Amino acid sequence: MKDPTFLKTMVKRVGARRVLEIGTFDGTSAIAMAETLPDDGTLITCEINPGFVALARKRLSRSPHGHKIDVRVGPALETLPSLAGWFDLIFVDADTKNYVQYYRRGLELLAPAGALLLDNTRGMTLGAVDPAADPAIAAIQELRQLVTADRTITADLVPVRDGVLVVTKQPLA
Numbered sequence: 806m807k808d809p810t811f812l813k814t815m816v817k818r819v820g821a822r823r824v825l826e827i828g829t830f831d832g833t834s835a836i837a838m839a840e841t842l843p844d845d846g847t848l849i850t851c852e853i854n855p856g857f858v859a860l861a862r863k864r865l866s867r868s869p870h871g872h873k874i875d876v877r878v879g880p881a882l883e884t885l886p887s888l889a890g891w892f893d894l895i896f897v898d899a900d901t902k903n904y905v906q907y908y909r910r911g912l913e914l915l916a917p918a919g920a921l922l923l924d925n926t927r928g929m930t931l932g933a934v935d936p937a938a939d940p941a942i943a944a945i946q947e948l949r950q951l952v953t954a955d956r957t958i959t960a961d962l963v964p965v966r967d968g969v970l971v972v973t974k975q976p977l978a
């Protein structure tokens with residue numbers, strides 16, 4: 806289990822009331838973020854695996870903050886079009902090969918003062934890889950090209966978890 810302290814800090818830092826997560830697993834990070842949300846805060850979390858959804862829902866039912874969390878079952882790329890903005894915090898922690906699509910849709914759903922977090926992005930610091938040999942790292946590197954070229958956002962790779970890319974809609978200059 807990864808330490809959720811950074812996620813809780815980010816919920817506080819952006820004053821989040823509405824959070825979106827992609828990749829629920831057993832609900833650990835969702836519950837941690839919900840603990841920091843205000844009483845009327847809400848969190849939608851997307852999970853493809855029905856077994857993990859059942860596990861997460863069981864854990865939510867035992868948490869005093871579980872009522873804030875809505876677990877959506879299915880591939881996130883099918884769930885995301887049905888969601889409407891804004892979200893103050895978006896946490897992406899699922900299948901890396903789809904990160905570019907999660908990033909693009911995440912920016913559409915992100916509140917102007919919000920933050921989009923993409924976990925497992927340490928691979929951005931590696932040299933070029935063969936996409937056929939390592940599609941996950943290649944997807945992360947495609948993401949790096951996108952964020953580097955985009956002057957409308959600020960992106961910082963933070964050395965927590967497996968490298969979290971923090972994207973905001975506030976350009977540096």
Ligand SMILES: C[S@@+](CC[C@H](N)C(=O)[O-])C[C@H]1O[C@@H](n2cnc3c(N)ncnc32)[C@H](O)[C@@H]1O
Pocket residue numbers: 807827828829830831832833834835851852853854857879880881882898899900
């Ligand atoms: C690393 S785990 C998430 C861990 C969780 N965020 C935490 O920190 O407690 C990644 C999860 O993403 C789910 N996942 C993978 N591909 C997905 C997809 N296309 N749509 C939704 N969920 C997906 C996996 O089933 C897995 O449960």
